[in-house]
Each structure stands twice: as structure tokens, then as C-alpha cells.
């Protein structure tokens with residue numbers, strides 16, 4: 271709630287055109303080894319102030335919470351050690367990595383195209399006031 275929902279929203283629905291909807295799609299990334307790494311290496315995860323153990327726990331919770339259920343059931347939970355290893359290699363081209371993964375998964379990329387500020391930040395409040 272403190273670190274992630276400003277952008278992802280409490281229900282995971284995100285912000286259209288800026289933050290992807292996690293519902294029914296997040297766990298699909300786990301079908302590919304690179305996708306499994308992506309969920310840890312994406313900036314919102316990798317650069318958060320969560321410890322490796324905390325990030326592993328949040329990601330494991332997200333996989334089950336947002337599904338799809340079949341992928342969540344098949345998923346091997348993240349460990350703090352795995353998160354530590356993957357986190358040491360941040361993504362250089364986040365959008366490109368995401369597009370490539372979605373193409374391999376047969377999903378239409380649902381766009382984050384512009385950088386976003388967490389909801390409620392001064393920038394967003396200004397942007398929405400006119």
C-alpha cells in the first residue's frame with residue numbers, strides 16, 4: 271500500500287496509458303524465465319525501498335492476487351535470494367523488454383508510454399487541475 275498503490279491503485283487497475291492493469295495478466299509473465307526476471311527488475315520493484323525478502327513477499331502476493339489463477343498455481347514462489355540476484359541487474363530498456371515479453375506471450379502491449387509520478391504527487395495534482 272505504501273510503496274506501490276500510488277501508481278498501481280489498490281485494485282491493481284493502474285492508470286490507463288501510463289501504468290498497466292495488473293489484473294488477469296501479471297502472472298502470465300511467469301510463463302517465461304525473462305518474464306519472471308522482469309517482475310523483479312521493473313523499476314517500480316527493483317528501485318523500491320523494500321528489502322529483498324519484502325519484495326519477494328509482495329511479488330508472491332501480487333501473483334496470487336492478480337492472477338491469472340492457472341499461472342499463479344503453477345508459479346514457484348520468489349525467494350529473497352532470487353530477488354537479490356535479479357535486482358542486481360536493472361533493466362536498461364524497460365518498455366522494450368516489456369513489449370518483447372508481451373509479444374512472446376501473445377498479448378497486445380497495453381502501454382506505459384510516458385513516465386508517471388505516483389498518484390497524489392504535486393505533479394499529478396497540477397496536471398489534473400485544469
Ligand code: HEC
Nearest residue numbers: 273274277288289290309312314315318364382386387388
Ligand atoms: C511511479 C509509479 C510506480 C510505482 C510507485 C510502482 N510501479 Fe510498478 N509499474 C509502473 C509502470 C509504469 C509499469 C510498467 C513498466 C514500466 O514502464 O516500468 C509497472 C510495472 C510493474 C510490474 C510488471 C507488470 C507489467 O505488466 O509490466 C510489476 C511486477 C510492478 N510494477 C511491481 C511494482 C511493485 C511491487 C511496486 C511497489 C514496490 C511498484 N510496482 C511501484 C509504475 C509504478
